[in-house]
Amino acid sequence: MSVNLTERTSAEGLEAYIRGRRLAASDSLAARDVLVQIFNRERDQDSFIVPAVAEPLLVWIISGTAAVEERIPGGEWETSHVAKGDFFLTSSAEPYEMRWKVSGADAFEVMHIYLGIPLLEKAVREVLGGSGAVRLREVSGGRDEVLSLLLEQVRAELTNRNAVSALFLQGLAQCMAVHLAREYLDSSADDIAHRNALPAFKLRRVLSTMEANLASPFSLGTLAEEAGMSEY
Numbered sequence: 001m002s003v004n005l006t007e008r009t010s011a012e013g014l015e016a017y018i019r020g021r022r023l024a025a026s027d028s029l030a031a032r033d034v035l036v037q038i039f040n041r042e043r044d045q046d047s048f049i050v051p052a053v054a055e056p057l058l059v060w061i062i063s064g065t066a067a068v069e070e071r072i073p074g075g076e077w078e079t080s081h082v083a084k085g086d087f088f089l090t091s092s093a094e095p096y097e098m099r100w101k102v103s104g105a106d107a108f109e110v111m112h113i114y115l116g117i118p119l120l121e122k123a124v125r126e127v128l129g130g131s132g133a134v135r136l137r138e139v140s141g142g143r144d145e146v147l148s149l150l151l152e153q154v155r156a157e158l159t160n161r162n163a164v165s166a167l168f169l170q171g172l173a174q175c176m177a178v179h180l181a182r183e184y185l186d187s188s189a190d191d192i193a194h195r196n197a198l199p200a201f202k203l204r205r206v207l208s209t210m211e212a213n214l215a216s217p218f219s220l221g222t223l224a225e226e227a228g229m230s231e232y
Contacts, residue, residue, distance in 0.1 A: 018039075018041070018045070018048065018050075019041070019042045019045065020039040020040055020041040020042055021039065021040045022037060022038070022039055023038045023039060023040055023109070023159070024036075024037070024038040024158045024159050025037045025038065025158075026158065026164070026166075026169060029164060029166040029169065032116065032119075032170065033115060033116030033118060033119035033170065033173055034113070034114065034115055034116065034119075034169055034170060034172075034173035035055075035112075035113075035114040036111065036112070036113055036114075036154055036158060036169065037111070037112040038062070038109065038110070038111045038112075038155065038158060038159065039109065039110055039111075039112070040107050040108070040109050041100075041102075041108045041109070041110055042108075043101070043102040043108060044100075044101050044102065045098075045099055045100045045101075046099055047097055047098070047099040048097070048098060048099070049073065049095050049096070049097055050090075050095060050096050050097070050098050051095045052092060052093050052094055052095055053114070054117065055114040055115055055116060055117060055120075056089060056090065056091040056114070056115060056120070056134075056136050056180075057088075057089070057090045057091075057112060057113075057114060058087060058088070058089055058112070058113040058114075058115070058147075058151075058176070059087060059088040059090070059110050059111070059112055059113075060085075060086075060087045060110065060111045060113070060147075060148070060151045060155075061082050061083060061084055061085060061086045061087065061108075061109075061110055062084065062109040062110060062111055062155060063084050063106050063107055063108070063109045064083070064084070064102055064104065064106045064107055064108035064109060065081070065082065065083040065084075065102065065103050065104050065106070066081075066082055066100045066101060066102045066103065066108055067079055067080075067081050067082075067100060067101050067103070068080045068081075068082055068088075068098070068099075068100040068140070068141065069098065069099050069100065070096055070097065070098050070140060071096065071097050072094070072096055072097070073095070073096070073097050078140065080140045080141030081141065082141045085143060085148050086141050086142065086143055087139065087141075087142055087143070087144065087147060087148075087151070088139060088140055088141065088142070089136060089137070089138060089139040089142070089180075089184060090138060091134075091136040091137075091138065092138060111151060111154070111155055113151065113154065113173075113176070115173055115176060115177050115180070116173075117134060119173060119174065119177045120134045120177050120180065120181070121133075121134055122177070123174070123177035123178045123180070123181040124181045124185065126178065126181070127178065127181040127182055127185075128181070128185070135185055135186050135187060135188070136180060136184050136185060136186060137184055137185070137186035139184065144179075144183070146179055147176065147179060150172055150175050150176050150179070151176075153172055154169065154172050157169060157172075
């Protein structure tokens with residue numbers, strides 16, 4: 001397998017790298033600093049490269065059991081046996097390799113949560129003070145009852161209501177950011193804010209603007225304004 005160790009993608013672009021069916025998402029909501037996606041994943045996933053993204057990625061197992069294997073490209077495989085309620089927290093700036101095999105009859109459904117860097121920085125400043133550098137440790141197949149309670153509320157909001165509240169999701173995102181800042185900081189990790197990638201909520205605004213103006217002339221300035229960036 002040819003591996004590009006500098007490969008990057010957006011939170012929304014990551015979907016193209018992993019097989020499965022998307023069941024729900026917060027893409028259409030005007031919620032800042034949070035992107036949520038729910039997937040039904042393949043039962044037997046061959047090895048693939050997961051590109052790095054701008055924000056930390058939380059993956060929560062909604063249903064099913066599986067043996068999930070991860071490794072740095074070329075390294076030794078590390079296996080996590082996961083079930084409903086387990087989670088992964090990935091904040092590495094480098095791509096990594098992953099594969100899994102589902103056991104049992106239940107569908108393997110997972111929820112992806114991306115929290116914006118500004119929100120995480122604010123949470124870290126509140127918890128620790130200082131610059132708010134976001135340095136999170138990696139978790140594979142962990143279990144956290146507080147986090148699960150919050151994630152279940154996110155899942156229920158996306159799947160059980162006709163009108164999903166962006167404000168409600170933002171409130172839950174704030175709670176999760178504070179919890180991560182309290183429980184999962186790692187002073188030896190890299191500061192996530194220094195990465196050269198476009199955060200998910202900014203990318204979502206850009207894509208929505210493009211879709212809404214397909215019949216209009218292309219305007220780099222307009223898209224840059226939506227992303228809060230200079231067109232130069």
